[in-house]
Amino acid sequence: MDRFSSVDRRQFLKTAGAGAALAAAAPxxxxxxxxxxxxxxxxxxxxxxxxxxxxxxxxxxxxxxxxxxxxxxxxxxxxxxxxxxxxxxxxxxxxxxxxxxxxxxxxxxxxxxxxxxxxxxxxxxxxxxxxxxxxxxxxxxxxxxxxxxxxxxxxxxxxxxxxxxxxxxxxxxxxxxxHAAKGFNEKPDHPGNVFWHQAVAANNVYKMLDGKQQEQALLKTAPFEEDVKFRGPEGTFLGIKVADLSSDQKEGVQNVLKTLIAPYRQSDQDEVVACLDKNGGLDECRLAFFKEDNLGDDQVWDIWRLEGPSFVWHYRGSPHVHVWVNVADSPDVATNTG
Structure with a gap:
């Protein structure tokens, strides 16, 4: 599959947010x-x-x-x-x-x-x-x-x-x-951190890449975590382009996206996918990992970023988890970060 198509999107919406509640409250x-x-x-x-x-x-x-x-x-x-x-x-x-x-x-x-x-x-x-x-x-x-x-x-x-x-x-x-589950400085495996599984999902994609692809995806220094302004379709992006991945690698990136939006209600999940779809889907995004602040020197990259023309999901897992999110259907939307 060459892009996150309408058919893929429909299936994604069926599976990404199963169990999410628009207005349900706990007992x-x-x-x-x-x-x-x-x-x-x-x-x-x-x-x-x-x-x-x-x-x-x-x-x-x-x-x-x-x-x-x-x-x-x-x-x-x-x-x-x-x-x-x-x-x-x-x-x-x-x-x-x-x-x-x-x-x-x-x-x-x-x-x-x-x-x-x-x-x-x-x-x-x-x-x-x-x-x-x-x-x-x-x-x-x-x-x-x-x-x-x-x-x-x-x-x-x-x-x-x-x-x-x-x-x-x-x-x-x-x-x-x-989340700083066990204190400000977490261990490499982030015990008890409710969001660390998202980084695990992203690193599983990194493991699927061949040597040349890993060279494209892995950079030395990460951008500032709060820098989540949109770059637009002509912007310069870091990492490897999702469109250039194989079908199974793309499926892995789709799984990352599902994991990222799963904590939120279904209507917000749907909005994220609709915004992506309007800008060419995940194929127009790039996935980047950063050597900087690699806890435990274990090559399980704590800092990574999924970014497209009007989509930024920046994950910083060192010394504990910070995640900055900015998603729109147009790169012209202004935000106020930092």
Whole structure:
């Protein structure tokens, strides 16, 4: 197969996100010391409006911002960082009522795949002491009236719920995820890291390459991890072009993509594939590995990157996992990284 075709895409959509939930919530959830039942099957976007409507004027003044709100560093809504607080109030603080905390948790569970909720909770426990303890939210725009987006931030997290009101982008804009499972400096095999299997999948593709292909795919120095701006169809890309791979090697890259998007709800998975499809599919992407910061000197490359005209998935696994993601259907979409 010479490209990620429409037929391949249909099959991919059937298999990539099996079990992902658009709005399903787990049987119960833990918030601090209290456990609340989840009896609501509304979409996360509907719950953002419920949350917005429940806020008092003080909360709206601090949490809710105009769609085009900017600060000294540009459009705040499109910013992505590895550790930041978009607003001051922590989710698990007394600033929010018990019902509001419950809604925020439901929104969070609704935008990730059902079988990933526990794994995200494990990451949040390791990195921030648990869900809501070092996280914040902001709501841009007015839910129910026009464009709107809830952005959740904290250590190793930038996550979005936008109801497809943000044009041309997957996930509502650039996202970030990461994990330091056993401390800041992880061992080469990253024990307990919920995202390390993604690097294993990519390295399995590297092992499938012959000597000449490995020379093309492996570079000495990685680009800055936060550099996820789009290069466009005429851009210069690192690594080996997926179009030049054999059919079984391409299948391996497709498996990497499935693994990368699996943590998120089906609609976001579909958006990623649709954005890729509009720009020539995986065939227009390149896969690169980097010798830099190879933990254990084991040639299981901790840093790697899958990139196309308007697709960037940068994985940095040293000294612990950082992953920067930016996906759109056009390279003209601007982002605010770093």
């Amino acid at each position: 119960g959830m833990l918030l601090g010391d209290e456990t609340k039942p989840t009896a609501d099957a509304k979409s996360p976007e509907s719950l953002v409006k419920v949350l917005f409507d429940s806020m008092n004027e003080k909360q709206k003044k601090e949490i809710c911002l105009p769609w085009e709100h900017t600060d000294s560093r540009g459009l705040l809504r499109t910013r992505v960082q590895n550790n930041w607080h978009i607003t001051k109030p922590q989710i698990n603080s007394d600033y929010f009522t018990s019902d509001q905390k419950h809604l925020i948790r439901q929104i969070f569970e609704g935008i990730v795949a059902e079988d990933w909720v526990e794994r995200f909770d494990r990451q949040l426990k390791d990195d921030a002491g648990g869900f809501g303890n070092d996280q914040n939210i902001a709501i841009f725009g007015t839910p129910g009236e026009d464009k709107f987006e809830l952005v959740m931030t904290g250590r190793h997290m930038t996550m979005r719920c936008d109801g497809n009101s943000t044009p041309h982008v997957a996930f509502g804009g650039p996202i970030f995820y990461g």
